[in-house]
Each structure stands twice: as structure tokens, then as C-alpha cells.
Amino acid sequence: MAAPASRLCHIAFHVPAGQPLARDLQRLFGFQPLAAREAEGWRQLALRSGDAVFLVNEGSGPGEPLYGLDTRHAVPSATNLCFDVADVGAAALALASRGCRVPVPPVSVRDAQGAATYAVVSSPAGNLSLTVLERAGYRGPFLPGFGPVPSAPGPSWISHVDHLTLVCTPGSSPTLMRWFHDCLGFCHLPLSPGEDPEVGLEVATGSGHGGLRLTALQTPPGTVVPTLVLAESLRGATSSQDQVEQFLDRHQGPGLQHVELYTPNIVEATEGVAMAGGQLLTPPKAYYQQPGKERQILDAGHKPSLLAQQGILLDGNKGKFLLQVFTKSLFAEDTFFLELIQRQGATGFGQGNVRALWQSVQEQVARGQEA
Template identity: 40%
Template structure:
């Protein structure tokens, strides 16, 4: 029997320069630093925008940024560094340098842990161990004055991806024991109106060819994930396939929670959370090398290629991030001038020129009811999406902004345009890198 998941709690990143990423998350992507755990052996800093929470993990390097420098990223530094230092570490079974996670010593920066809340960690551990799961951390209890939390960490079947399973039913604090919370009165009412992100919409894995079915079976058997069909005509075994015009891609989606339109307010557990879908992307050999292959090569393993942030106003969010220095992928200019796409954008009530300024793509849901095929833009189901360039030095992890107006897919009509823009970027990067190598050799 599979272990039921209650909700996605946070996503963890493991990086060599945590301070740089922290600065980018706050200044460019408009996340708020709200909880820290800084010790001699580990730095863990939590950021959130809406209910989307990232935890940045870094092993400190001698001579690197001090505690005060990290905390200044959060603003309003009312207390001294010593007052904010967590003097805690009170565990029943272990005292890890990396709470709620593990150090995998991956050779490059990586997004490597998706943390889920579950009903009972001990019971989940027994069930999953019986099913053959590899646990990196056994059930471990951590507590402070607000109660206790039990967690364990299981290795997934996808590259370096792990899943922390956490039980917070006996905890009344804002985040997690061991973290010093710097913003205790946070709520969705304090959201950044210029960049209104509410939650994680989906997470996409880059996976080797012919591995999708194995990954799907693993998540279905262990956690009860269910298939989500991107297109009503997609083949059950083959998934959603685009294999033409230089694009060779297979997408297969799964979900663990029935879709809900209601948002959530982390950490209040009486709210229903919208499902966060998982997408598996693999390349097809007929169309040559592509960005999935590039990810696998530069990441040196399968892993998380991108995380989509749901926003209620993508134009405002993209504009705010762009002004702060975020670079987005842009589709070919013809995307906005092609007659059919221009009409599609206008019928949805948007200005093609405005969308083109930040590379925002629009895709209408073609599977809607015939009764909704009216001229009124309010009756059209569509989504808007835009993709950032990679956050790390390697061409691996990036973010997506997505706004849904009734559409539940992933912009399948935009795949070719996005694919070509990403390919052009990576080919330019490759040429620049080769040019620098040649120039260096000549010198």
C-alpha cells in the first residue's frame, strides 16, 4: 500500500555559494528570507514567496560570509547575530549537520530535495522500507518550545533527488524546529503585490531516455501518484510526444493530490493545498541533441530541471523580476506576429506586444467544452508562462512563472517555441565557451 502525501512543504537546493543564491532569491526573484539555521558545519536558510518555500543549503567555507552578512539579506536586522544563532540541536536519534535533509556531495549546484508532509513518519518508514526504499535518514525527532517534528529522508529513483517526509501535526511553530524564524507574523496578506506568487505549480524532472515508465511506476507504487494526461489524445505508454521540426521531447505528468482552485497559507494546515504536479521530460534521439541531454551532461545525473511558480499576475511578476535583473528566455519574434497566435492572444484579452516584452507565452486549452467557445475572453481557458535562464553556472536548473486561467496543462502549444528559444541560447553559450577556449589557447 502506498504512503499518502498530505502536501508539498518545501524544496531544497544544495549549492556551493549560498549567499549569492540567497541574494538573487531576495533581490531578483522577490522571495523573503524568513528562517535561518547557521552553525559551524552547515548553513540552511529558508525563503518564501506566497506558499512557495525554498531552503538553501550550503556547507560553510572558511573565510566565507559571516552570520551577519547572511541575515542582512532578510532586512530589518533588529537583533544581534548571537541572539539569532540557534542554540538547539536536541534530537532523539541523530545530530546531523543538515537538518531535514542530507549532504549528497553532488559535484555541481543542484535542487535535490522535495519535502512532503505525511500523517505518520514512523508508519511511512515501515511501509516504504518493506517496499524496498533506500532511507538516508531514519525517523528522527526534533523539538523546541513549540512542539516536535519527526522526519526521515528517502532516496528517490531519479538521480540525486531525495524526499524528506515530515510530520508536523505536533508542532505549533511557524516553520521547523532548529530554525530561527525572523518573520513570525507572516501571512498571505503580506504578499508582494507586484510579484504575486502563491505556490509551486509543478516540478519537472530531466530523465534519461526510456526511463519514464520506471519513474512513474516508482512514484505510483510508493506514494500513490496518479497519471495526469497533458493531452486527451496522448498515448498511455508513450506520453505527450513532440517529434518534429527539430524538437524531440517526451513529457509525462503525474500528480499526488486532486486539483483544487483554493490556495494555501503555509504553515496553516487547515487549508487545502492545490496539487503540485510532477512532469518527467526525456529527449528523443531522432531530433539530435537538446536541452534535456545538456542537463543530464552538466548536472551529471538525472534531476530537477525546473520548478514552476504559480502567479496570479504573470505580467506584473515578470516585469518586476526583469527590472530586478532576471533574464527570461524569449521565443522567436515570429511567435507574436504569426496570425493564428496573435489572434489567440487577442481573443484571450491580452496585448501581444506587452507579452512579447518579457517573452510571455500564451496557450489556449483546446480541450474545453464547446459551450465555452464564445467570443467572450472570460470563457476561454488558457495559461500564460515564461521561463528564466538558468540560476546556476551550469545550464541546468531554471524557474518558470505560470498563470492559469482555467487551463490545467503545461502549455503544450508553446513547446516548440520554447524549445527553439532554449536551444538557441544553449548553442550561443556553447559557441561562446568554445571561442573563449580557442582564444585562451592562442594566448
């Protein structure tokens, strides 16, 4: 591997001036302002909830925003993943030797709290770039060049990023898997026994809507990097676009479709998001009427009526359960969204929940196409 990642520092977004992403992360999801920077036409605001940090780059300056790259993408988007590495200079050389484009070579930034060095690498995943960062010993609240911002105590529903889902074009998952392996040290994480990494896990969703091909990747033990899930669509019998194809169309290419945020209490978090005005996806009514679903929810220690009311999905067995709820898009272009997830011993991604999410989103896609 060229530059083994040891930790996810932050996820960066590019939005136009006035876009409400930063406000919504605070008001709806309990993120708190961490640090800010304004220079050269950019307003950069880092927000945190637990160990999850989002960096919102607002505007479009003449140069590059610190720790990132201005991709000039056509729609608001999650554009950058920033990883801690041991040696940025060595990492940049190794990545370049593997054919990676390094549009921002190593840059050092210093302030009164210490120094950091970073480089930005272009990835083969659409507009998504990767920042490799070396910041050992930095004492500030975020990164050099940013100043602290006042924040009031608020809800703390989220503890960390559980995993990231990257939508890619049909047939490209094996190529992306090899790239993330060779460049950052990600390895295939089987989602089913005996799974072929070149094939991944195929989740058929029924009703002629095709389904999903999922390939999960993880870094070696001892690192603090979320699982990366590659998702591509399996064509069904219908001619209408499925939700993955719709993302590729509206996002104008592959990209980060959603971020899964871990919460230790999904019922409390979902209630808080809904009361703040956050919009959540509604699963199909039939989901909670499946044979054995009520018993499954009771076995997990939850009330079926409450989960149904809040739209929380639950999957699992033998004492290991996974609970999930999904937001609607945070952007008007109907692309990027968030997921809240709670694990009760489960380590997978809930195939039954994947089907339910697919069907609920597909119903909304169909209604939109009929309008």
C-alpha cells in the same frame, strides 16, 4: 501506496558557501526570509513567497542538514522534495518494505514551538531525495530547529508551486512513474485524450531538433501537492546535444530541472523580475508572428506587443489560456531555472509553449556550441 503525500512542505537546494541563490530569490523573485539555522558547517535559510517555500542549504558540514541529506553532488542543485505525511514511522517502514533506501530513518526534532518527525528516502531520480515529514500542531514559522529571521515587506508575485519538472534519461519515465505511484501515491495525469501512460505525450519541436516526451503525475483530490512532470528527450536528426541532454550532462545525471511558480498576474510579476535584474528567456521572434497568435492573445485579454516585449508565451483556446515565462539558469552551470505561470482556466501545460521554449533554449544551446 507506501506513504501517501498530503502536501509539499518545501523544495531544498544544496549550494556551496557564497553561492548567491538565497540572495537572488529575494532580490529578483520577491521571496522573503522565513527561518534560519546555522550549525555544524551548514547555513540553512528557508524563504517563502505565498505557499511556495524554498530551503537553501549552504555549505558542507560533517553531518546531514536538518530535514535533508547531503548528497555531495558535483554542482549546485535542487536536491530534495519534502512532503507532509500522516505517520512518518509507518511511512518509513512501508517504503523500506518496497525496497526503498532510507538513509535517514525517523528523527524527531523539538523546540519551544512544538515537534516534528522526519525521514529521508533516496529516489531513483538521480541526486533527488525525498523527505517525509510529520508536523501536526507545530506552531513555529517553519520547522523545529529553525529560528525566525527579520524580513522587510516586499513584492508578492508568487502564490504557490504549480508543478515541478524532473529531467530523466531516455526510456526511464515509466520506471519513475511507477516508483512515484507505489511510494507516494502519484497517479498518471493524461496530457492528451487517450494517452498511454507508458508512452506519455510526445511533443515534436521540428527543425530536426527532436523533441520532448512528457509524463505528468498528480496526487489524489484533497491533497496539496504540485503536479510532477517527467521529461526526457526524443532524439532528432542533428548530432548536437539538445537542452535535456545538456542538462543531464551539466547536472551529471537526472534531476529537478525547473520549478513552475504560479502568479495571479504574470505581466506584473515579469515586469518586476526584469526591473530587479532577473534574466528571462527570449522566445523566437516567429512565435508572436504565428498565424492567429495575435487574435489568440487579444481573446485572452492581453496586448500582443506587451507580451512580446516581456517574452510571455500564451497558449489555449475556447476561453481557456495558459501564460508562461521562463528564467535563465539560476546557477553558473546552466542547469536549474524557474518558470512563472498564470492560468486563465487552462489546466494543461501548453504544447505550443513547450515547442517555443524548446526552440528558444535550443537556439541558445547552438550559439553556445558555436562559440
